[in-house]
Amino acid sequence: MNFSVLPPEVNSGLMFAGAGSGPMLTAASAWDGLASELGSAAASFSSVTSNLAGGPWQGPASAAMTGVAGSYAGWLSTAAVQAEQAARQARAAASAFEAALTAAVHPAAVSANRSQLMALVAANLLGQNAPAIAATEAVYDEMWAQDVLAMLGYHGEASAVASALTPFAVLPGPAASTGGAVLVAGFPFLDLSNVTIGGFNVASGNLGVGNLGSFNLGSANTGNTNFGHANIGNLNLGSGNIGSYNLGGGNTGNFNPGSGNKGDLNLGSGNTGRYNLGGGNVGSHNLGSGNTGDTNFGSGNIGNLNLGGGNTGNSNFGFGNTGNTNFGDGNNGDTNIGSGNFGSGNLGFGNKGSNNIGFGNNGSNNIGFGLTGDNQMGFGLLNSGIGNIGFGNSGNDNIGFFNSGNGNIGVGNSGNGVGALSVEFGSSADRSSGFGNSGELSTGIGNAGQLSTGWFNSATTSTGWFNSGTTNTGWFNSGTTNTGIGNSGGDGVTGSMGMFNSGHTNTGNFNAGNINTGDFNSGNVNTGYFNSGNINTGFVNSGDLNTGLFNAVDQPVANSGWLHTGTNNSGYTNVGTYNSGFDNNARDEHAAFVTGNSGLANVGNYNAGIINVGDYLSGFRNSVPTITGTGANSGFVNVGTSISGFFNFGNLASGFANFDDAVSGYLNGDDHVSGWIH
The missing domain is CATH 1.20.1260.20 (PPE superfamily)
Known part of the structure; x- marks a missing residue:
């Protein structure tokens, strides 16, 4: 049960x-x-x-x-x-x-x-x-x-x-000589008390190879009674877990029904914390996805006790609020009931000030509509701001309704807009495009993180859905600089390229260790599958520095694999230290630290993926303008620093085919914009 x-x-x-x-x-x-x-x-x-x-x-x-x-x-x-x-x-x-x-x-x-x-x-x-x-x-x-x-x-x-x-025991008889054996019906002399099916297991009762433990159904497990591969712990149903009683893969923790979690009792994937029901959360007791904080009911929030999405603050009911205890959308302040208010204590919509009751007031302590000033009661113009088209706007140059910010096209925005081709609804952040964003320069829905493109991202410069880690490309990633789905590794270094990796700098899936190329590795710096040891090239090795299959001993060699220049490498023709995969070149300016890459043809340090040039990159063909730079990019074919997404050129960018700095969205050629085709 x-x-x-x-x-x-x-x-x-x-x-x-x-x-x-x-x-x-x-x-x-x-x-x-x-x-x-x-x-x-x-x-x-x-x-x-x-x-x-x-x-x-x-x-x-x-x-x-x-x-x-x-x-x-x-x-x-x-x-x-x-x-x-x-x-x-x-x-x-x-x-x-x-x-x-x-x-x-x-x-x-x-x-x-x-x-x-x-x-x-x-x-x-x-x-x-x-x-x-x-x-x-x-x-x-x-x-x-x-x-x-x-x-x-x-x-x-x-x-x-x-x-x-x-x-x-049975009564004495002809079969008494079988002693304490476990007998099989029809085969009274077949003893199954210590059977292991498979090779190179260090214990008994395993159905698989390369296990360090007993009664595992799978391979390369370190622990007992695991049903899967490359687990470190006990009673896991899945692969690549570090911990016990997990139902899923790539978890670091216990009792997780899901994958890629770092913590305990998460029902979902890619969470860092405890008791989350959803994916990609950093925090605990969240019901939803992509939250950074605790006890949120919704997605993409930064803070605690929010009911809704894309809020930055605490105890908000709604979307895209910046502040605390707001009931509504797109408020910038505290204790507002309504939407698009810039201030605190407002009851209504589009007020720019505090303690107003009504719509579109530009001032404080007003009761009415379109009033300019303080402590007034009555009805003013349709808009109290300048250059507006619509109704209830207290900001300037808006097209729409109840905007207290400036230059918006939409409804209920308290932040400033981007301009033509961008539409904003219920956003409290500046220069965001979409609905319910409280993070600046975001494009999409419910993003509380800055410079994000997608839905309900609570971290900065992410592209995708429900990411609570920084600079991720994909879905439900709670670690940093990951390219893929449900990865919880990468804190302080580089994430992984793949799915449900709980370690860092992996290229593959369900890896609980670090700097692996392949799948289901619970050790470190392996190239292959189901390795529970370290620096192996091959399959199901439980020892270290082995080349081949099913080795349970440690080899007295500098590398595993072939044609390396350096030490502690696995795979083929790597240069440097602690590389896995093929044709990687780890530079030595960080020689005091554990450097290395996973994947194929990467140049630099802590890269995961294929043909990346620089440091701290995950994905495919990402690079930094200078060979010695630190990139922290994820995704595909990005050039610059702190980038996620696809085909971006610049710095601090997310999305698709942007060519400048501080950008989110698609096909933008100007800086500090969000949305489309600026």
Whole structure:
């Protein structure tokens, strides 16, 4: 049973609804009684047999009887010991249940939480209860996680109790010579107690090769009972995990039903944190994707307790707000109810000032429409700003409605617009294009990060959807400088090119180690697949510096692979140190550090991908204008620094085919713009 998908109403209800530990304790008492009876019977039978054989009954019949009786007495003694073991395990099972019951949330607490939520929702006519609703849901998420941990712990202890039980020995007979073997029906002399299918495993019970542990179904695992490849930990269902009890691949942490997470109990992919339901979050308790912060219900937020998307701040209900406790969209300030307000405490739309009630007021403490000044009541012009076309604009040179910023084409913007060919709705940031952006110079929907192109990115210079790490190209990446999907590595160095890598500087998929070229490697600087050792070229090597297949020993050589110049390289014709892949050249100006590349034909340090020139690059054919530069680019064919996306030339850019600095969007040739074709 997958306890992680069951709500606390179910897990807690089942734990508190049964008969408890009483029946198991009763069974333990019964097993104790049986053990005592069997022990007494064995002693009595041995005594009677000994007296008969030592007395008047002599001859061949007596000898035969003594042999059979001795075997039977031995069986009785063994059965008594096994009955005592069953009693101990029954008591252990009862203790495990009691521990899980103590750890689980009481159903009454769950019911009270749900009742509180319903009351808050029913009274939330103006959205004033949004922070309390979010906090109540966060407590509910913690209850969910607490129950999951309790049930998983109970399942683990109960499984250990069951596995420790020894089946009762059969009565003595012709098969007695099989001893403690595990017998297969129809093949009474086939022993499967220590079978390993595959080669070069360092332990038993593995179905695969190159495992350092037991009972793994897969290859190159370091740990026990993994169903997959290249895991470091126990009981993972998936590949490339560092941790235990993960359902997915490329996780660093425990109990993650998803991939590419760094943390515990995330339901989704590419999260860095705990208890997230969604993807690409940096933080904890988020319900959504691409958030940087905690307890957000939505996507692309920077802050805490936001209900909506693209907000920068805390406790906002809506999209594209910069500030705190706003109810609406595109507000720049605090405690506004409405949209497009620039200031705080406004009730209405498009006000430029504070504490206004109404629309399009340019000032503070006004009640009305289109008023210019402070402390007024009444109706002014359709627009209180200058050069506007539309209604309720308090800024200047806007086309649309309720804009308190300048130069916008759209509705409810408190930031300044870009100009022609860009449309803004509910944005609080300057020079953003799209809907609900609070990050400056962003293009798309719900971006709280600056200079991002796409949807719900909370980090800067990212291209794609739901990225919370910086300078990513792709989806659900919480690490930095990744090109791909669900990568959580890259902090402080370079991300990966591929999918669900939890290590850094990898070219491939599901790598839990670092600087690997290939898939499912849990070691470092490997070229190939399923390697749990380091600096190997090949498949399923658990030792270090091996070239080939299924090697479990360490080789006394400088490199693995062929035709390298340098040390600690894997692959083919690499130059420098700590390279994996083919034809990479690591420069030596960082010789005091671990340098290196993964992939094909990269020149520089910490590059992942193909034909990158520079430092800290991931993707394909990215470069820095000078050979000694530090790029931090992701994507494809970008030239410059801090770039994500495709075919960009400049610095601080995201998107497609932009040719200047500080740009997001598509086909822009001017600097400090977003959108299209500027």
